[in-house]
Amino acid sequence: MSKNxxxxxxxxxxKKPGRDKPYDYSIxxxxxxxxxxxCELFVLTNRIYPEDYMNANWHKLFVFQLLDSSGVxxxxxxxxxxxxxxxxxAPDIFKLTDDKFCAVRSYGSYDWMCRSIENYKKxxxxxxxxxxxEYFNSGVILCNKxxxxxxxxxxxxxxxxxxxxxxxxxxxxxxxxxxxLNFFVKQExxxxxxxxxxxxxxxxxxxxxxxxxxxxxxxxWIYHFNGIPDDLRNYMMKKTQExxxx
Amino acid sequence: xxxxxxxxIGVKSKSDLMLKKxxxxxxxxxxxxxxxxxxxxxxxxxxxxxxxxxxxxxxxxVTWTRWFDVFNQLNQSNIQYNKIAVIDGxxxxxxxxPNFFNLTNGKITAFRSLxxxxxxxxxxxxxxxxxxxxxxxxxxxxxxxxxxFDKDHEKFLLELxxxxxxxxxxILELQKTVHRGTDQTPxxxxxxxxxxxxxxLPAPYLLTHLNRFDWFKYNWQLNEDKxxxxxxxxYIWAFSGFDRTLRNDLMxxxxxxxxxxYE
Numbered sequence: 250m251s252k253n254x255x256x257x258x259x260x261x262x263x264k265k266p267g268r269d270k271p272y273d274y275s276i277x278x279x280x281x282x283x284x285x286x287x288c289e290l291f292v293l294t295n296r297i298y299p300e301d302y303m304n305a306n307w308h309k310l311f312v313f314q315l316l317d318s319s320g321v322x323x324x325x326x327x328x329x330x331x332x333x334x335x336x337x338x339a340p341d342i343f344k345l346t347d348d349k350f351c352a353v354r355s356y357g358s359y360d361w362m363c364r365s366i367e368n369y370k371k372x373x374x375x376x377x378x379x380x381x382x383e384y385f386n387s388g389v390i391l392c393n394k395x396x397x398x399x400x401x402x403x404x405x406x407x408x409x410x411x412x413x414x415x416x417x418x419x420x421x422x423x424x425x426x427x428x429x430l431n432f433f434v435k436q437e438x439x440x441x442x443x444x445x446x447x448x449x450x451x452x453x454x455x456x457x458x459x460x461x462x463x464x465x466x467x468x469x470w471i472y473h474f475n476g477i478p479d480d481l482r483n484y485m486m487k488k489t490q491e492x493x494x495x
Numbered sequence: 496x497x498x499x500x501x502x503x504i505g506v507k508s509k510s511d512l513m514l515k516k517x518x519x520x521x522x523x524x525x526x527x528x529x530x531x532x533x534x535x536x537x538x539x540x541x542x543x544x545x546x547x548x549x550x551x552x553x554x555x556x557v558t559w560t561r562w563f564d565v566f567n568q569l570n571q572s573n574i575q576y577n578k579i580a581v582i583d584g585x586x587x588x589x590x591x592x593p594n595f596f597n598l599t600n601g602k603i604t605a606f607r608s609l610x611x612x613x614x615x616x617x618x619x620x621x622x623x624x625x626x627x628x629x630x631x632x633x634x635x636x637x638x639x640x641x642x643x644f645d646k647d648h649e650k651f652l653l654e655l656x657x658x659x660x661x662x663x664x665x666i667l668e669l670q671k672t673v674h675r676g677t678d679q680t681p682x683x684x685x686x687x688x689x690x691x692x693x694x695x696l697p698a699p700y701l702l703t704h705l706n707r708f709d710w711f712k713y714n715w716q717l718n719e720d721k722x723x724x725x726x727x728x729x730y731i732w733a734f735s736g737f738d739r740t741l742r743n744d745l746m747x748x749x750x751x752x753x754x755x756x757y758e
Binding site: 356357358359360361363364367368371381382421423445446447455456457458460464465467468 | 609610611612613614616633634697698699707708709710712714715716717724727728
């Protein structure tokens with residue numbers, strides 16, 4: 250019987266040593282939540298392409314190929330970054346999707362976000378407009394079988410335009426898979442449902458809830474420990490995992 | 496013929512505390528200029544709320560009394576209104592902002608408050624007892640700084656007024672001890688308790704905490720257009736979320752850079 254899948258890429262990177270240190274806390278939380286909600290957790294730990302050819306984030310796009318080649322019978326897929334922790338009491342997110350591609354708006358620095366949109370539009374998607382309030386964070390994405398071709402298109406786009414993409418990544422440093430995915434959703438007219446902030450609580454420091462009282466755990470469900478230094482990420486993810494008794 | 500009204504909050508409190516916080520309220524003049532221009536352009540009545548029904552504005556804050564006075568003052572002025580937008584005087588509206596009244600649908604129109612969430616959490620906790628430990632949904636917490644009403648909402652504002660005066664001592668005490676705003680959190684509790692339907696406008700119709708979210712910056716990498724993001728992408732700019740003593744200066748700088756658009 251087909252199941253809903255949670256997919257996490259857990260790959261270390263030479264360019265970001267130690268970055269993956271707290272990923273186990275993330276995986277533990279998702280394991281626990283999947284058990285309660287009758288989902289299957291699929292963690293990618295082996296590279297498809299070497300780091301100098303494709304960084305870890307881009308590996309998220311191979312989710313359908315990997316599930317198919319592993320013989321996993323799946324229904325909906327939740328692709329989450331390994332720097333997220335889910336609250337054990339979070340409701341079943343798969344029940345909220347209406348069978349659409351779902352994500353949470355990107356929240357945080359509009360300087361970073363607008364540069365990301367404007368720079369990629371100028372250099373790669375001159376005819377596509379992505380309004381800033383539709384631009385989503387790719388750390389929590391829900392999709393399903395009907396998006397398989399869409400993901401294949403993006404992979405092909407990467408493989409064909411890799412040099413340009415890597416150049417843009419390195420020149421501007423305003424995202425890897427995220428800007429491309431956003432422009433592709435627009436370009437391909439993918440029906441997209443926007444979830445509330447509580448389902449991908451990004452840049453929590455800016456919202457002043459990343460504290461020792463773990464205020465964020467009282468306000469939402471998926472905690473995304475981004476936009477902070479590595480040592481703070483390690484500390485907060487460890488503390489969250491311990492406090493939530495995962 | 497009935498028209499839509501922009502009920503603009505321009506009361507200059509004479510209390511020492513408020514004068515200290517807001518300087519001489521020079522920023523109000525800037526906000527007023529922008530809104531008068533917008534109202535003229537969109538055939539909307541500009542109504543300046545400059546006198547509170549309570550003389551002691553240090554005790555009974557304008558943030559509260561505006562809700563008690565809005566319908567009363569419009570009725571007393573014999574204004575035939577359709578919809579009413581109530582907006583704080585620390586906002587500037589962009590010259591070409593579309594007529595947002597056309598986007599409303601009979602529900603209260605407001606924006607989710609998603610900025611300093613710790614402040615919000617503490618505010619909700621701080622007022623919980625006053626509302627018999629009501630289970631408040633923080634995902635529905637709105638900013639009261641810009642809302643659109645129609646005649647049907649007069650009843651809710653009357654209930655708010657009754658609640659305020661019936662619980663005045665407790666509310667004034669909580670304002671001092673919880674120290675998380677004035678009207679906004681009790682207003683939100685009552686909205687949820689009374690099950691009042693709220694809808695929103697697209698995000699560009701209210702940008703808040705401009706500094707927190709880096710709205711003042713521009714694309715320094717392409718370096719082709721130095722227009723700050725908030726001017727480029729936002730329609731209504733709320734100068735909030737920072738030290739209020741900076742407000743006069745900041746709004747003046749912005750106004751000086753865009754005022755030619757309003758001529």
